[in-house]
Amino acid sequence: MSLRRTGATAWRVLEQLRRDPRTVAMIVVVPLVLMLLLRYAFDSEPLLFQHIAPILMAIFPFVLMFVITSVAMLRERTSGTLERLLAMPIAKLDLLVGYGLAFGAVTIIQVVLVLAFVLGPLGVSISGSVFVLGLFAVLDALLGMALGLCLSALARTEFQAVQLLPAVVFPQLLVCGLFAPRGQMAGVLQGLADVFPLTYAVDGVTRAAASTAWTGGLVEDLVIVAACIPLALGLGALTLQRRTR
Amino acid sequence: MMNSVEVEGLNVTRGGLRVLTDLTLSVGEGTVTGLLGPSGSGKTTLIRAIVGVQRIESGSVRVLGLPAGVADLRHRVGYLTQAPSVYRDLTVRENLRYFAGVLGVGATRVDQVIADVSLGGEAGARVDRLSGGQQSRVSLATALLGDPSVLVLDEPTVGLDPVLREELWSLFHRLGASGVTLLISSHVMEEATRCERLLLLRAGRLLADDTPDELLRQTGESDMDAAFLHLVRGSGVVA
Numbered sequence: 001m002s003l004r005r006t007g008a009t010a011w012r013v014l015e016q017l018r019r020d021p022r023t024v025a026m027i028v029v030v031p032l033v034l035m036l037l038l039r040y041a042f043d044s045e046p047l048l049f050q051h052i053a054p055i056l057m058a059i060f061p062f063v064l065m066f067v068i069t070s071v072a073m074l075r076e077r078t079s080g081t082l083e084r085l086l087a088m089p090i091a092k093l094d095l096l097v098g099y100g101l102a103f104g105a106v107t108i109i110q111v112v113l114v115l116a117f118v119l120g121p122l123g124v125s126i127s128g129s130v131f132v133l134g135l136f137a138v139l140d141a142l143l144g145m146a147l148g149l150c151l152s153a154l155a156r157t158e159f160q161a162v163q164l165l166p167a168v169v170f171p172q173l174l175v176c177g178l179f180a181p182r183g184q185m186a187g188v189l190q191g192l193a194d195v196f197p198l199t200y201a202v203d204g205v206t207r208a209a210a211s212t213a214w215t216g217g218l219v220e221d222l223v224i225v226a227a228c229i230p231l232a233l234g235l236g237a238l239t240l241q242r243r244t245r
Numbered sequence: 246m247m248n249s250v251e252v253e254g255l256n257v258t259r260g261g262l263r264v265l266t267d268l269t270l271s272v273g274e275g276t277v278t279g280l281l282g283p284s285g286s287g288k289t290t291l292i293r294a295i296v297g298v299q300r301i302e303s304g305s306v307r308v309l310g311l312p313a314g315v316a317d318l319r320h321r322v323g324y325l326t327q328a329p330s331v332y333r334d335l336t337v338r339e340n341l342r343y344f345a346g347v348l349g350v351g352a353t354r355v356d357q358v359i360a361d362v363s364l365g366g367e368a369g370a371r372v373d374r375l376s377g378g379q380q381s382r383v384s385l386a387t388a389l390l391g392d393p394s395v396l397v398l399d400e401p402t403v404g405l406d407p408v409l410r411e412e413l414w415s416l417f418h419r420l421g422a423s424g425v426t427l428l429i430s431s432h433v434m435e436e437a438t439r440c441e442r443l444l445l446l447r448a449g450r451l452l453a454d455d456t457p458d459e460l461l462r463q464t465g466e467s468d469m470d471a472a473f474l475h476l477v478r479g480s481g482v483v484a
Contacts, residue, residue: 008346012332012339019334019371080330084387087296089319090347242314243300245259 001091009090009098010105013072017106027068027106031060031114039122046123053124054133054209055178058201061110061141063169067162069103069148074161077152082240092237096149100142100233107141126209132218133208139225140201146232147197153239172198177206200224247274249395249426250295255304257290257449264290265449268304272428272442277421279440280430281473287449288430289327292399295428296324308395320348323393327400329384333373337364337383340372341390348391358386361416363409378404385413396420398429402436414439434469445476452476 042049076082118124155161175193193199204221250272257265265287272278293299297314306313331340341355362382402410438457445453464475
């Protein structure tokens, strides 16, 4: 790996984003609009919204980053630029980490805005630390990004890339504890939830919002989510083949 | 003379179809060699094998004495894909700056290659606003960026007007004269006369490996189109 190549890649991805203000606007505005919608969907049950808002703080950036990066990587493949880059002296991780840095910077802006919006105008109050909640939200977005980069290798066309969302993200959403407490689900689903990274992301934000205490559960969530990011990037590097058929 | 590219007994199958069959050929150092053949004859697959991005079944491909595609070669081989492989949403200069960052070459080299492909006036324009011919020249500039010893160009002059074609061919010859080895694929036979040596592919097999003059003499034809037809029809291989 090389700092220069990773940095050049991150800068190039940011330049591409700068030329695509609509995508940037969507990354930043869509989570805010969804939060607003939800706030009024639970208009008569403000306590429930208090409980759900932090969870969605993990899920919205995760889903959005997953979709954006899987499409970005597919574009790199179909435009032939991936083949060109792999014929050049660049490490696969230069490319993936470069993407990670660029999208990570955007993610931080996104999370700061959502946090400010939810805790300010939407009137959610948390007992935990805002910083730790924000840290989890950023890590969850990076996890979505890393999974998107990794799994985009499975998609050969745009249609397939879009289908990755229901195929890969929805199952994680369904068993992560958002719709039903994990303790009440069938045993098989509990086992499934235990191996899905999103479960730990959601558990982490819930704990972070509930208390400032660094409990063992919170540390475990943080470590698992943080470890899944390089793991997914590493798997992503394995899917980038310099030689193709 | 040394050979920059040596292909021996190369077999490649793609999607269950045999694309290259027992191909043996070489490209001399510092020569401008044309790779000709009808569409579907395996030109692009051979080029991909030389660059090291094609999975091969058997045989060997060596470039500058090393197995094709090894890390040491990625600095020394320039590759132009058939379709322009640059970022369409970035400007010409932004594209080249990025690839310059990857290759570790400076900003002056960026300006130099932009001038080499006559895109000085378009350097600040987004690639997707450019014409097809301009886009393929951005791609060519990228291939030139790292000062490669071997340049492998897949149809670099497609869609260009005669003036630009002329400019690019004189650039190729300048590069050749400075010691760069160029392998240039084309299906325009008229361009064949500009090469020092020709490799003629058909149905994944090497049909001829000779100088343009020698090919004309052997076939008794007066132009390359006719010589090519002569060879293709006379070979007895069914395409």
